[in-house]
Amino acid sequence: MQSVTVNNLIFDEYLSQREIATIVSEVAERINADYAGREPLFICVLNGAFIYASDLFKHITLPAEITFVRLKSYEGTATTGTVNMLIPLQVPIKDRDIIVIEDIVDTGLTMHGFIQQLKDEGARSVELTSFLFKPDSLQFPDATPKYIGKSIPTKFVLGYGLDFDEKGRNLPSLYVLRSEE
Numbered sequence: 481m482q483s484v485t486v487n488n489l490i491f492d493e494y495l496s497q498r499e500i501a502t503i504v505s506e507v508a509e510r511i512n513a514d515y516a517g518r519e520p521l522f523i524c525v526l527n528g529a530f531i532y533a534s535d536l537f538k539h540i541t542l543p544a545e546i547t548f549v550r551l552k553s554y555e556g557t558a559t560t561g562t563v564n565m566l567i568p569l570q571v572p573i574k575d576r577d578i579i580v581i582e583d584i585v586d587t588g589l590t591m592h593g594f595i596q597q598l599k600d601e602g603a604r605s606v607e608l609t610s611f612l613f614k615p616d617s618l619q620f621p622d623a624t625p626k627y628i629g630k631s632i633p634t635k636f637v638l639g640y641g642l643d644f645d646e647k648g649r650n651l652p653s654l655y656v657l658r659s660e661e
C-alpha cells in the first residue's frame with residue numbers, strides 16, 4: 481500500500497486517483513440530470529474544495545457559473561448560524577439555484593451556518609455537494625450533503641485538496657492517517 485509522511489505522521493492511500501475520478505464523474509452526472517434546464521451557480525468553499533471543484537466543474541454540462549468564498553465559523557455563534565466570510569461572495573445570489581461545493585463535511589457546523597445565510601439572502605434553492613462526508617461526526621443535520629462523493633468513517637484524511645496544517649493538499653490521491661494499532 482502506498483503511504484506518505486506529512487508533518488511526521490504516516491498516512492496510507494485510501495482512494496486512488498482512478499477511484500476519485502469515478503466518484504467525481506458520478507456526482508457530476510447526478511447534478512447534470514437534476515439541474516437540466518437550469519443555470520446553477522456553484523460556490524466553491526476555499527481552500528480545501530478547490531481541487532474537487534475544478535474536477536467536478538469540468539464534468540458539468542449545464543450553462544453553469546462558479547464563484548468562490550472562504551469561510552470561518554465560530555463555535556460560539558453556531559446557534560445563530562453566523563459564518564464569517566474571509567473572502568466574501570462576489571456575485572448576487574438572489575433567485576439563483578446554488579450548489580455549494582465542499583471538500584468534507586465533518587460536524588457540519590460550517591455548512592449549517594453558510595446554507596442558512598444563502599437562504600436568508602434570497603437564493604431560490606441551496607444544495608450541497610461534498611467530496612467526503614463523515615456521517616458519524618455530524619452534529620448539524622441540515623448540513624447533510626445531497627450529493628456525496630463518499631461517506632467515510634471518522635478518521636483524519638488528507639490529499640486531493642484536504643490539508644494537515646496546510647500540508648498535503650497537492651497529493652493527487654486521498655490518504656488516511658495510519659492508526660496506532
Ligand code: IMP
Binds near residue numbers: 582
Ligand atoms: P465542519 O464544519 O466540522 O463540518 O468542518 C469542515 C471542515 O473541517 C472542512 O472543510 C475541513 O477544512 C476540515 N476537516 C474536517 N475533517 C477533516 C479531515 O479529515 N481532513 C482535513 N480537514 C478536515
